[in-house]
Amino acid sequence: MTNQLFTSMKIAEGFFNSQFEPDKNFDLCIKEIMIKNLPTLTVYVSGLVNGDSLTDILSELQRDNEEEEILDEQDYFHAHFNYYGVDLAKSIDDFMLGVLSGRVGFVTKSGYCYLAEFRNYPGRNPEEPDNEKVIRGSRDGFAENIILNTALVRRRIRSEKLRFQMHHVTTYSQTDVVLSYMSDLVNDKHLNWLVERLQQIRHDGLTMSDKSLEEWLFKQKYHPLPFVRYTERPDIVAAHILEGHIAIMVDTSPSVMLVPVTMFHLLQHAEEYRQAPLVGTMMRFLRFGAVILSFLLLPFWYLLVTHPELLPDKLAFIGINEKGEIPIFLQILIADIGIEYLRIAAIHTPTPLSTAMGLIAGIIIGQIAIDVGLFSSEIVLYTAITAIFTFAIPNYELSISVKVFRLMLLSATALFGINGFFIGGFLIFTYLCSLKPMNVPYLWPLVPFFPKAFARVIIRTPMSEDAPRPFIVNAKKRKRV
Numbered sequence: 001m002t003n004q005l006f007t008s009m010k011i012a013e014g015f016f017n018s019q020f021e022p023d024k025n026f027d028l029c030i031k032e033i034m035i036k037n038l039p040t041l042t043v044y045v046s047g048l049v050n051g052d053s054l055t056d057i058l059s060e061l062q063r064d065n066e067e068e069e070i071l072d073e074q075d076y077f078h079a080h081f082n083y084y085g086v087d088l089a090k091s092i093d094d095f096m097l098g099v100l101s102g103r104v105g106f107v108t109k110s111g112y113c114y115l116a117e118f119r120n121y122p123g124r125n126p127e128e129p130d131n132e133k134v135i136r137g138s139r140d141g142f143a144e145n146i147i148l149n150t151a152l153v154r155r156r157i158r159s160e161k162l163r164f165q166m167h168h169v170t171t172y173s174q175t176d177v178v179l180s181y182m183s184d185l186v187n188d189k190h191l192n193w194l195v196e197r198l199q200q201i202r203h204d205g206l207t208m209s210d211k212s213l214e215e216w217l218f219k220q221k222y223h224p225l226p227f228v229r230y231t232e233r234p235d236i237v238a239a240h241i242l243e244g245h246i247a248i249m250v251d252t253s254p255s256v257m258l259v260p261v262t263m264f265h266l267l268q269h270a271e272e273y274r275q276a277p278l279v280g281t282m283m284r285f286l287r288f289g290a291v292i293l294s295f296l297l298l299p300f301w302y303l304l305v306t307h308p309e310l311l312p313d314k315l316a317f318i319g320i321n322e323k324g325e326i327p328i329f330l331q332i333l334i335a336d337i338g339i340e341y342l343r344i345a346a347i348h349t350p351t352p353l354s355t356a357m358g359l360i361a362g363i364i365i366g367q368i369a370i371d372v373g374l375f376s377s378e379i380v381l382y383t384a385i386t387a388i389f390t391f392a393i394p395n396y397e398l399s400i401s402v403k404v405f406r407l408m409l410l411s412a413t414a415l416f417g418i419n420g421f422f423i424g425g426f427l428i429f430t431y432l433c434s435l436k437p438m439n440v441p442y443l444w445p446l447v448p449f450f451p452k453a454f455a456r457v458i459i460r461t462p463m464s465e466d467a468p469r470p471f472i473v474n475a476k477k478r479k480r481v
Protein backbone atom coordinates (compact mmCIF):
# COMPACT_ATOMS: atom_id res chain seq x y z
CA MET A 1 0.00 0.00 0.00
CA THR A 2 1.51 3.33 -1.10
CA ASN A 3 1.24 6.58 0.81
CA GLN A 4 1.25 8.69 -2.36
CA LEU A 5 -2.28 10.00 -1.85
CA PHE A 6 -1.98 13.04 -4.16
CA THR A 7 -0.32 13.60 -7.53
CA SER A 8 1.39 16.78 -6.30
CA MET A 9 1.72 19.04 -3.28
CA LYS A 10 -0.23 21.83 -4.98
CA ILE A 11 -3.22 19.54 -5.56
CA ALA A 12 -3.04 18.47 -1.92
CA GLU A 13 -2.99 22.11 -0.79
CA GLY A 14 -6.06 22.89 -2.86
CA PHE A 15 -7.87 19.86 -1.44
CA PHE A 16 -7.13 20.80 2.18
CA ASN A 17 -8.10 24.43 1.59
CA SER A 18 -11.45 23.29 0.21
CA GLN A 19 -12.05 20.89 3.11
CA PHE A 20 -10.86 22.97 6.05
CA GLU A 21 -11.45 26.52 4.73
CA PRO A 22 -8.57 28.05 6.73
CA ASP A 23 -9.97 31.55 6.27
CA LYS A 24 -12.92 30.41 8.45
CA ASN A 25 -10.85 28.27 10.85
CA PHE A 26 -8.23 30.34 12.64
CA ASP A 27 -6.72 27.27 14.36
CA LEU A 28 -6.02 25.37 11.11
CA CYS A 29 -2.50 25.78 9.80
CA ILE A 30 -1.71 24.89 6.16
CA LYS A 31 1.70 26.12 5.12
CA GLU A 32 4.70 25.13 3.01
CA ILE A 33 8.03 24.42 4.72
CA MET A 34 11.36 22.99 3.65
CA ILE A 35 12.71 19.66 4.87
CA LYS A 36 16.29 20.50 3.91
CA ASN A 37 15.85 20.89 0.13
CA LEU A 38 12.48 19.13 -0.11
CA PRO A 39 9.36 21.38 -0.33
CA THR A 40 6.75 19.97 2.05
CA LEU A 41 3.22 20.99 3.00
CA THR A 42 2.35 20.86 6.71
CA VAL A 43 -1.23 20.60 7.99
CA TYR A 44 -2.14 20.71 11.68
CA VAL A 45 -4.51 22.11 14.31
CA SER A 46 -2.55 24.61 16.40
CA GLY A 47 -4.45 23.97 19.64
CA LEU A 48 -3.83 20.20 19.61
CA VAL A 49 -0.08 20.05 18.93
CA ASN A 50 2.99 20.76 21.00
CA GLY A 51 4.12 23.93 19.25
CA ASP A 52 7.50 24.11 21.00
CA SER A 53 8.49 20.58 19.98
CA LEU A 54 7.31 21.12 16.41
CA THR A 55 9.27 24.37 16.14
CA ASP A 56 12.43 22.77 17.53
CA ILE A 57 12.23 19.89 15.07
CA LEU A 58 11.56 22.07 12.03
CA SER A 59 14.23 24.63 12.98
CA GLU A 60 16.84 21.90 12.64
CA LEU A 61 15.69 21.16 9.09
CA GLN A 62 16.56 24.48 7.49
CA ARG A 63 17.41 24.48 3.80
CA ASP A 64 20.99 23.67 2.88
CA ASN A 65 22.98 26.25 0.97
CA GLU A 66 24.08 23.67 -1.58
CA GLU A 67 21.57 22.46 -4.11
CA GLU A 68 20.96 18.72 -4.03
CA GLU A 69 19.25 16.44 -6.51
CA ILE A 70 16.51 14.40 -4.86
CA LEU A 71 16.18 11.01 -6.55
CA ASP A 72 13.74 9.37 -4.12
CA GLU A 73 11.49 11.64 -2.06
CA GLN A 74 10.54 8.92 0.43
CA ASP A 75 14.12 8.01 1.21
CA TYR A 76 15.08 11.68 1.41
CA PHE A 77 12.19 12.50 3.77
CA HIS A 78 12.97 9.58 6.10
CA ALA A 79 16.68 10.38 6.05
CA HIS A 80 16.27 13.97 7.16
CA PHE A 81 12.98 13.85 9.10
CA ASN A 82 13.97 10.90 11.26
CA TYR A 83 11.48 11.76 13.98
CA TYR A 84 10.47 8.74 16.06
CA GLY A 85 6.75 9.40 15.86
CA VAL A 86 6.24 9.54 12.08
CA ASP A 87 3.92 7.10 10.25
CA LEU A 88 2.72 6.58 6.71
CA ALA A 89 -0.79 7.86 5.99
CA LYS A 90 -2.81 4.92 4.60
CA SER A 91 -5.61 6.94 3.01
CA ILE A 92 -6.90 10.49 2.71
CA ASP A 93 -9.49 9.80 5.42
CA ASP A 94 -6.72 8.44 7.65
CA PHE A 95 -4.68 11.59 7.02
CA MET A 96 -7.62 13.89 7.78
CA LEU A 97 -8.50 12.03 10.97
CA GLY A 98 -4.88 12.15 12.12
CA VAL A 99 -4.71 15.91 11.64
CA LEU A 100 -8.02 16.47 13.46
CA SER A 101 -6.76 14.22 16.27
CA GLY A 102 -3.74 16.42 16.90
CA ARG A 103 -1.07 14.90 14.66
CA VAL A 104 0.93 16.94 12.15
CA GLY A 105 0.46 16.02 8.50
CA PHE A 106 3.25 16.28 5.93
CA VAL A 107 2.77 16.12 2.14
CA THR A 108 5.91 16.03 -0.01
CA LYS A 109 6.32 17.62 -3.45
CA SER A 110 5.12 14.48 -5.24
CA GLY A 111 2.18 13.85 -2.89
CA TYR A 112 3.61 11.37 -0.37
CA CYS A 113 1.77 11.76 2.94
CA TYR A 114 3.02 11.27 6.51
CA LEU A 115 1.63 11.80 10.02
CA ALA A 116 3.91 12.83 12.90
CA GLU A 117 3.06 12.50 16.60
CA PHE A 118 3.06 15.96 18.20
CA ARG A 119 -0.20 15.70 20.12
CA ASN A 120 -0.57 17.81 23.23
CA TYR A 121 -4.22 17.83 24.31
CA PRO A 122 -5.34 20.58 26.67
CA GLY A 123 -6.68 19.36 30.01
CA ARG A 124 -6.12 18.90 33.72
CA ASN A 125 -3.14 17.28 35.37
CA PRO A 126 -3.73 13.95 37.14
CA GLU A 127 -5.31 14.57 40.54
CA GLU A 128 -7.22 12.50 43.07
CA PRO A 129 -10.92 12.03 42.14
CA ASP A 130 -13.30 13.77 44.55
CA ASN A 131 -15.71 10.81 44.77
CA GLU A 132 -13.08 8.08 45.23
CA LYS A 133 -10.80 9.46 47.90
CA VAL A 134 -8.67 7.18 50.07
CA ILE A 135 -6.81 7.84 53.30
CA ARG A 136 -3.72 6.05 52.02
CA GLY A 137 -2.82 5.37 48.44
CA SER A 138 -2.02 7.11 45.19
CA ARG A 139 -3.35 10.59 44.60
CA ASP A 140 -3.35 10.51 40.81
CA GLY A 141 -6.50 10.13 38.76
CA PHE A 142 -7.63 10.10 35.16
CA ALA A 143 -8.06 13.33 33.24
CA GLU A 144 -9.77 14.22 29.96
CA ASN A 145 -6.68 13.30 27.92
CA ILE A 146 -6.90 9.72 26.65
CA ILE A 147 -3.14 9.55 25.98
CA LEU A 148 -2.42 10.53 29.57
CA ASN A 149 -4.97 7.98 30.82
CA THR A 150 -3.38 5.11 28.93
CA ALA A 151 0.02 6.10 30.31
CA LEU A 152 -1.30 5.99 33.89
CA VAL A 153 -2.42 2.39 33.37
CA ARG A 154 0.75 1.42 31.50
CA ARG A 155 2.79 2.72 34.43
CA ARG A 156 1.10 0.18 36.71
CA ILE A 157 1.10 -2.79 34.33
CA ARG A 158 4.51 -3.09 32.70
CA SER A 159 3.70 -6.04 30.53
CA GLU A 160 3.91 -6.65 26.81
CA LYS A 161 0.54 -8.41 27.10
CA LEU A 162 -1.29 -5.16 27.90
CA ARG A 163 -3.31 -3.95 24.93
CA PHE A 164 -4.86 -0.58 24.08
CA GLN A 165 -7.10 -1.22 21.06
CA MET A 166 -8.17 2.03 19.39
CA HIS A 167 -11.57 2.54 17.73
CA HIS A 168 -13.15 5.61 16.16
CA VAL A 169 -16.93 5.84 16.56
CA THR A 170 -19.71 8.16 15.31
CA THR A 171 -19.85 10.14 12.08
CA TYR A 172 -18.85 13.71 12.93
CA SER A 173 -16.97 13.54 16.21
CA GLN A 174 -14.90 10.44 15.32
CA THR A 175 -14.47 9.92 19.06
CA ASP A 176 -11.47 7.88 20.19
CA VAL A 177 -12.54 4.82 22.17
CA VAL A 178 -9.89 2.49 23.59
CA LEU A 179 -10.44 -1.08 24.77
CA SER A 180 -7.76 -2.02 27.30
CA TYR A 181 -7.13 -5.62 28.36
CA MET A 182 -4.53 -8.32 28.89
CA SER A 183 -4.21 -10.38 25.72
CA ASP A 184 -3.44 -13.59 27.60
CA LEU A 185 -6.34 -13.16 30.06
CA VAL A 186 -9.25 -11.51 28.26
CA ASN A 187 -12.28 -13.51 27.24
CA ASP A 188 -12.42 -13.35 23.44
CA LYS A 189 -16.24 -13.56 23.38
CA HIS A 190 -16.54 -10.49 25.59
CA LEU A 191 -13.96 -8.61 23.52
CA ASN A 192 -15.57 -9.51 20.19
CA TRP A 193 -18.98 -8.56 21.57
CA LEU A 194 -17.72 -5.09 22.45
CA VAL A 195 -15.99 -4.63 19.09
CA GLU A 196 -19.18 -5.61 17.23
CA ARG A 197 -21.26 -3.20 19.29
CA LEU A 198 -18.80 -0.39 18.61
CA GLN A 199 -18.99 -1.06 14.89
CA GLN A 200 -22.81 -0.95 15.04
CA ILE A 201 -22.93 2.60 16.43
CA ARG A 202 -24.54 4.96 13.94
CA HIS A 203 -24.74 8.45 15.39
CA ASP A 204 -23.47 12.01 14.91
CA GLY A 205 -21.32 12.10 18.05
CA LEU A 206 -20.92 10.99 21.64
CA THR A 207 -21.69 14.34 23.25
CA MET A 208 -21.87 12.80 26.73
CA SER A 209 -18.85 10.58 26.00
CA ASP A 210 -18.77 7.54 28.31
CA LYS A 211 -22.43 7.62 29.37
CA SER A 212 -23.60 7.90 25.77
CA LEU A 213 -21.35 4.98 24.87
CA GLU A 214 -22.76 2.85 27.70
CA GLU A 215 -26.30 3.33 26.37
CA TRP A 216 -25.20 2.37 22.87
CA LEU A 217 -23.26 -0.70 23.98
CA PHE A 218 -25.85 -2.16 26.34
CA LYS A 219 -29.07 -0.82 24.80
CA GLN A 220 -29.84 0.42 28.30
CA LYS A 221 -33.07 2.26 27.45
CA TYR A 222 -35.00 2.79 30.72
CA HIS A 223 -33.11 0.42 33.01
CA PRO A 224 -32.16 2.47 36.11
CA LEU A 225 -29.18 0.32 37.11
CA PRO A 226 -25.66 0.88 35.74
CA PHE A 227 -24.30 -1.97 33.62
CA VAL A 228 -20.68 -0.86 33.92
CA ARG A 229 -18.48 0.31 36.75
CA TYR A 230 -17.20 3.85 36.42
CA THR A 231 -13.93 4.82 38.05
CA GLU A 232 -11.42 7.65 37.83
CA ARG A 233 -8.63 5.78 39.64
CA PRO A 234 -5.85 4.13 37.58
CA ASP A 235 -5.10 1.62 40.34
CA ILE A 236 -8.67 0.30 40.24
CA VAL A 237 -8.55 -0.02 36.45
CA ALA A 238 -5.21 -1.85 36.60
CA ALA A 239 -6.50 -4.25 39.25
CA HIS A 240 -9.58 -5.11 37.16
CA ILE A 241 -7.56 -5.56 33.96
CA LEU A 242 -5.34 -8.06 35.77
CA GLU A 243 -8.49 -9.94 36.80
CA GLY A 244 -9.50 -10.32 33.15
CA HIS A 245 -11.92 -7.40 32.85
CA ILE A 246 -11.96 -4.98 29.93
CA ALA A 247 -11.52 -1.24 30.47
CA ILE A 248 -13.24 1.16 28.06
CA MET A 249 -11.68 4.61 27.78
CA VAL A 250 -13.36 7.46 25.93
CA ASP A 251 -11.48 10.57 24.91
CA THR A 252 -12.55 13.78 26.76
CA SER A 253 -13.84 11.74 29.74
CA PRO A 254 -11.97 11.26 33.04
CA SER A 255 -14.08 8.19 33.84
CA VAL A 256 -13.19 4.69 32.65
CA MET A 257 -15.81 1.95 32.24
CA LEU A 258 -15.08 -1.57 33.46
CA VAL A 259 -16.87 -4.63 32.06
CA PRO A 260 -18.20 -7.17 32.73
CA VAL A 261 -19.31 -6.37 36.27
CA THR A 262 -21.95 -7.41 38.77
CA MET A 263 -23.72 -5.37 41.44
CA PHE A 264 -21.11 -6.46 43.98
CA HIS A 265 -18.35 -4.88 41.89
CA LEU A 266 -20.20 -1.57 42.23
CA LEU A 267 -19.99 -1.86 46.02
CA GLN A 268 -16.21 -2.22 46.17
CA HIS A 269 -13.94 0.63 47.18
CA ALA A 270 -10.18 1.10 46.99
CA GLU A 271 -10.04 1.87 50.72
CA GLU A 272 -10.81 -1.79 51.49
CA TYR A 273 -7.45 -2.76 49.97
CA ARG A 274 -5.55 0.04 51.69
CA GLN A 275 -6.42 -1.37 55.13
CA ALA A 276 -5.80 -4.69 56.88
CA PRO A 277 -7.97 -7.58 55.57
CA LEU A 278 -10.07 -7.67 58.75
CA VAL A 279 -10.70 -3.93 58.64
CA GLY A 280 -11.48 -4.14 54.91
CA THR A 281 -13.97 -6.94 55.59
CA MET A 282 -15.69 -4.85 58.26
CA MET A 283 -15.96 -1.94 55.83
CA ARG A 284 -17.55 -4.26 53.25
CA PHE A 285 -20.13 -5.49 55.76
CA LEU A 286 -20.99 -1.91 56.66
CA ARG A 287 -21.31 -1.00 53.00
CA PHE A 288 -23.52 -3.99 52.14
CA GLY A 289 -25.65 -3.20 55.18
CA ALA A 290 -25.97 0.41 53.98
CA VAL A 291 -27.41 -0.79 50.65
CA ILE A 292 -29.98 -3.03 52.32
CA LEU A 293 -31.02 -0.41 54.89
CA SER A 294 -31.14 2.35 52.29
CA PHE A 295 -33.62 0.25 50.33
CA LEU A 296 -35.73 -1.24 53.13
CA LEU A 297 -35.64 1.09 56.14
CA LEU A 298 -38.20 3.72 55.10
CA PRO A 299 -40.75 1.31 53.53
CA PHE A 300 -40.45 -1.13 56.46
CA TRP A 301 -40.79 1.65 59.02
CA TYR A 302 -43.84 2.98 57.19
CA LEU A 303 -45.33 -0.53 57.20
CA LEU A 304 -44.88 -0.80 60.99
CA VAL A 305 -46.30 2.68 61.59
CA THR A 306 -49.42 2.04 59.53
CA HIS A 307 -49.84 -1.50 60.92
CA PRO A 308 -48.93 -1.25 64.62
CA GLU A 309 -50.37 -4.72 65.22
CA LEU A 310 -47.24 -6.14 63.60
CA LEU A 311 -45.05 -4.67 66.32
CA PRO A 312 -44.18 -6.71 69.43
CA ASP A 313 -44.73 -5.00 72.77
CA LYS A 314 -41.02 -4.32 73.26
CA LEU A 315 -40.91 -2.34 70.01
CA ALA A 316 -44.10 -0.41 70.62
CA PHE A 317 -42.08 2.84 70.82
CA ILE A 318 -41.55 2.71 67.04
CA GLY A 319 -44.12 5.00 65.56
CA ILE A 320 -45.18 8.63 65.52
CA ASN A 321 -45.92 10.45 68.76
CA GLU A 322 -47.32 13.59 67.15
CA LYS A 323 -48.86 13.34 63.71
CA GLY A 324 -48.41 16.20 61.28
CA GLU A 325 -51.06 17.85 59.12
CA ILE A 326 -49.88 15.93 56.06
CA PRO A 327 -50.43 12.16 55.63
CA ILE A 328 -47.41 10.06 56.63
CA PHE A 329 -46.79 8.76 53.11
CA LEU A 330 -46.68 12.27 51.67
CA GLN A 331 -44.40 13.41 54.50
CA ILE A 332 -41.90 10.67 53.66
CA LEU A 333 -42.21 11.35 49.95
CA ILE A 334 -41.69 15.10 50.35
CA ALA A 335 -38.77 14.66 52.74
CA ASP A 336 -37.06 12.05 50.53
CA ILE A 337 -37.49 14.09 47.37
CA GLY A 338 -36.45 17.21 49.30
CA ILE A 339 -33.08 15.63 50.09
CA GLU A 340 -32.64 14.90 46.40
CA TYR A 341 -33.37 18.56 45.62
CA LEU A 342 -30.79 19.48 48.23
CA ARG A 343 -28.23 17.27 46.50
CA ILE A 344 -29.00 18.83 43.11
CA ALA A 345 -28.74 22.33 44.58
CA ALA A 346 -25.38 21.49 46.16
CA ILE A 347 -24.03 20.42 42.76
CA HIS A 348 -24.95 23.78 41.23
CA THR A 349 -23.74 25.82 44.20
CA PRO A 350 -20.12 27.01 44.53
CA THR A 351 -18.20 24.78 46.95
CA PRO A 352 -17.68 27.42 49.70
CA LEU A 353 -21.45 27.96 49.85
CA SER A 354 -22.68 24.38 49.46
CA THR A 355 -21.81 23.37 53.04
CA ALA A 356 -23.59 26.38 54.49
CA MET A 357 -26.61 25.73 52.27
CA GLY A 358 -26.76 22.10 53.44
CA LEU A 359 -26.73 23.13 57.08
CA ILE A 360 -29.47 25.70 56.53
CA ALA A 361 -31.70 23.31 54.57
CA GLY A 362 -31.06 20.28 56.76
CA ILE A 363 -31.34 21.88 60.19
CA ILE A 364 -33.30 25.11 60.02
CA ILE A 365 -35.88 24.14 57.40
CA GLY A 366 -36.36 20.68 58.93
CA GLN A 367 -36.81 22.07 62.42
CA ILE A 368 -39.27 24.73 61.25
CA ALA A 369 -41.30 22.09 59.40
CA ILE A 370 -41.55 20.11 62.66
CA ASP A 371 -42.46 23.19 64.74
CA VAL A 372 -45.30 24.27 62.45
CA GLY A 373 -46.72 20.74 62.40
CA LEU A 374 -46.10 19.89 58.74
CA PHE A 375 -43.71 17.05 59.54
CA SER A 376 -43.32 14.77 62.51
CA SER A 377 -39.87 14.52 64.05
CA GLU A 378 -39.72 10.75 63.36
CA ILE A 379 -40.16 11.36 59.64
CA VAL A 380 -37.19 13.71 59.55
CA LEU A 381 -35.12 11.28 61.65
CA TYR A 382 -35.69 8.18 59.53
CA THR A 383 -35.42 10.07 56.26
CA ALA A 384 -32.09 11.55 57.33
CA ILE A 385 -30.77 8.13 58.44
CA THR A 386 -31.83 6.64 55.11
CA ALA A 387 -30.04 9.47 53.27
CA ILE A 388 -26.84 8.70 55.20
CA PHE A 389 -27.08 5.04 54.17
CA THR A 390 -27.61 6.12 50.57
CA PHE A 391 -24.55 8.38 50.62
CA ALA A 392 -22.50 5.46 52.00
CA ILE A 393 -22.93 3.58 48.70
CA PRO A 394 -19.63 4.15 46.84
CA ASN A 395 -21.12 4.02 43.34
CA TYR A 396 -23.15 7.14 42.57
CA GLU A 397 -25.21 5.54 39.79
CA LEU A 398 -26.16 2.62 42.03
CA SER A 399 -27.15 4.92 44.90
CA ILE A 400 -29.60 6.77 42.64
CA SER A 401 -31.01 3.43 41.43
CA VAL A 402 -31.53 2.30 45.03
CA LYS A 403 -33.46 5.49 45.69
CA VAL A 404 -35.72 4.78 42.69
CA PHE A 405 -36.42 1.24 43.90
CA ARG A 406 -37.06 2.54 47.43
CA LEU A 407 -39.72 4.94 46.17
CA MET A 408 -41.31 2.08 44.21
CA LEU A 409 -41.40 -0.17 47.27
CA LEU A 410 -42.71 2.65 49.45
CA SER A 411 -45.52 3.35 46.98
CA ALA A 412 -46.44 -0.35 46.80
CA THR A 413 -46.51 -0.53 50.61
CA ALA A 414 -48.70 2.58 50.84
CA LEU A 415 -51.17 1.20 48.28
CA PHE A 416 -51.38 -2.47 49.29
CA GLY A 417 -50.02 -2.65 52.83
CA ILE A 418 -48.06 -5.72 53.90
CA ASN A 419 -48.86 -7.53 50.64
CA GLY A 420 -47.47 -4.60 48.65
CA PHE A 421 -44.29 -4.59 50.72
CA PHE A 422 -43.46 -8.24 50.16
CA ILE A 423 -44.73 -8.52 46.60
CA GLY A 424 -42.97 -5.28 45.60
CA GLY A 425 -39.73 -6.48 47.16
CA PHE A 426 -40.06 -9.82 45.40
CA LEU A 427 -40.67 -8.18 42.01
CA ILE A 428 -37.66 -5.90 42.39
CA PHE A 429 -35.48 -8.85 43.41
CA THR A 430 -36.78 -10.84 40.42
CA TYR A 431 -35.96 -7.94 38.14
CA LEU A 432 -32.39 -7.84 39.48
CA CYS A 433 -32.05 -11.59 38.94
CA SER A 434 -33.21 -11.25 35.33
CA LEU A 435 -30.50 -8.77 34.35
CA LYS A 436 -27.60 -10.28 32.41
CA PRO A 437 -25.49 -7.56 30.76
CA MET A 438 -22.89 -9.23 28.51
CA ASN A 439 -24.59 -12.50 29.49
CA VAL A 440 -23.27 -12.14 33.07
CA PRO A 441 -25.84 -12.52 35.94
CA TYR A 442 -26.11 -9.15 37.68
CA LEU A 443 -26.37 -10.70 41.16
CA TRP A 444 -23.60 -13.27 40.74
CA PRO A 445 -22.43 -15.03 42.95
CA LEU A 446 -25.63 -14.65 45.00
CA VAL A 447 -27.90 -15.64 42.10
CA PRO A 448 -26.90 -18.19 40.93
CA PHE A 449 -25.37 -19.03 44.28
CA PHE A 450 -21.69 -19.95 44.43
CA PRO A 451 -20.69 -20.31 48.11
CA LYS A 452 -16.92 -19.94 47.71
CA ALA A 453 -17.20 -17.03 45.32
CA PHE A 454 -19.79 -15.34 47.54
CA ALA A 455 -17.47 -15.74 50.54
CA ARG A 456 -14.73 -13.95 48.61
CA VAL A 457 -17.16 -11.19 47.76
CA ILE A 458 -18.17 -10.42 51.35
CA ILE A 459 -14.76 -11.14 52.91
CA ARG A 460 -11.69 -9.15 51.91
CA THR A 461 -9.16 -11.96 51.61
CA PRO A 462 -5.43 -11.31 52.17
CA MET A 463 -3.46 -10.65 49.00
CA SER A 464 -1.16 -13.56 49.80
CA GLU A 465 -4.00 -16.06 49.40
CA ASP A 466 -4.18 -17.70 46.00
CA ALA A 467 -7.66 -16.49 45.08
CA PRO A 468 -8.62 -17.31 41.48
CA ARG A 469 -9.84 -14.71 39.04
CA PRO A 470 -13.63 -14.13 39.08
CA PHE A 471 -15.59 -16.82 37.27
CA ILE A 472 -17.82 -14.31 35.47
CA VAL A 473 -14.94 -12.79 33.45
CA ASN A 474 -14.14 -16.29 32.13
CA ALA A 475 -10.44 -15.43 31.87
CA LYS A 476 -8.13 -17.67 29.92
CA LYS A 477 -6.13 -18.18 33.12
CA ARG A 478 -8.18 -18.43 36.29
CA LYS A 479 -5.17 -19.10 38.46
CA ARG A 480 -3.05 -16.07 39.27
CA VAL A 481 0.65 -16.32 38.56
